[in-house]
Amino acid sequence: MSQLTKIDHPLVEHHLCTVRDAKTRPSEFRLAIKRLAMLLGVYATADLATDALKVTTPIADANCQSLSVNVGLVPILRAGLGMVDPLQDLLPDAAVWHLGLYRNEETAEPVGYYDKLPRENAPNVALVLDPMLATGGSIEMVVERLKKWGVSDIRVLSIIASQFGVDRVGRDYPDVKVYVAAIDDVLNDQSYIVPGLGDAGDRIFDTL
Numbered sequence: 471m472s473q474l475t476k477i478d479h480p481l482v483e484h485h486l487c488t489v490r491d492a493k494t495r496p497s498e499f500r501l502a503i504k505r506l507a508m509l510l511g512v513y514a515t516a517d518l519a520t521d522a523l524k525v526t527t528p529i530a531d532a533n534c535q536s537l538s539v540n541v542g543l544v545p546i547l548r549a550g551l552g553m554v555d556p557l558q559d560l561l562p563d564a565a566v567w568h569l570g571l572y573r574n575e576e577t578a579e580p581v582g583y584y585d586k587l588p589r590e591n592a593p594n595v596a597l598v599l600d601p602m603l604a605t606g607g608s609i610e611m612v613v614e615r616l617k618k619w620g621v622s623d624i625r626v627l628s629i630i631a632s633q634f635g636v637d638r639v640g641r642d643y644p645d646v647k648v649y650v651a652a653i654d655d656v657l658n659d660q661s662y663i664v665p666g667l668g669d670a671g672d673r674i675f676d677t678l
């Protein structure tokens with residue numbers, strides 16, 4: 471069963487125009503990525519478990535709900551770094567676990583270069599942050615790593631995905647939830663998403 475959520479929201483559509491536009495400067499690009507990541511974050515956390523809590527307002531007792539799960543943020547270097555701030559704003563107690571991957575330019579296969587995950591203490595829920603899900607190879611490498619760590623609830627937040635990529639992840643990991651702002655039909659010969667937004671890492675860090 472597919473666990474794919476494509477967010478349908480006018481603010482998402484609005485900010486997608488900014489990130490897709492090649493004329494957008496890096497400073498504006500970063501801001502739009504953050505806004506989109508915040509919107510994805512709201513949807514991706516909508517069913518997190520909570521416990522009842524009673525607090526006292528200046529007026530009277532109030533019944534509240536407090537998160538009862540331990541959530542970890544897993545940005546994929548580099549481009550995923552652009553999504554960390556808004557997710558930390560939403561989840562101030564979430565630890566951030568970095569994984570470094572880049573795609574081999576000839577094969578488009580992911581190559582891991584940074585991984586300091588501990589052996590134990592996996593979070594209950596991992597939110598994987600990467601603006602682009604193209605062939606799905608990078609996400610699948612990260613999903614494998616998180617499963618090995620012991621994470622049972624893995625949620626991927628990507629701003630633009632390819633149809634090929636979401637189909638692949640849905641087929642290979644039907645238990646993984648995927649939240650995207652847009653799904654584009656085409657991957658080109660270099661495995662870039664068409665129309666996509668170009669290279670997200672280069673546009674965030676101005677290294678084009």
Ligand SMILES: O=P(O)(O)OC[C@H]1O[C@H](OP(=O)(O)OP(=O)(O)O)[C@H](O)[C@@H]1O
Nearest residue numbers: 548549572573603604605606607608671
């Ligand atoms: O679905 P895939 O085909 O695996 O492609 C997606 C990956 O490619 C990009 O990273 P890139 O290799 O450009 O590294 P960067 O973030 O350092 O720029 C992107 O940020 C994803 O991590």
Ligand SMILES: O=c1cc[nH]c(=O)[nH]1
Nearest residue numbers: 604662663668669670
């Ligand atoms: O279109 C793509 C594909 C992979 N990585 C990107 O940054 N953009």
Ligand SMILES: [Mg+2]
Nearest residue numbers: 669670671672
């Ligand atoms: Mg890149």
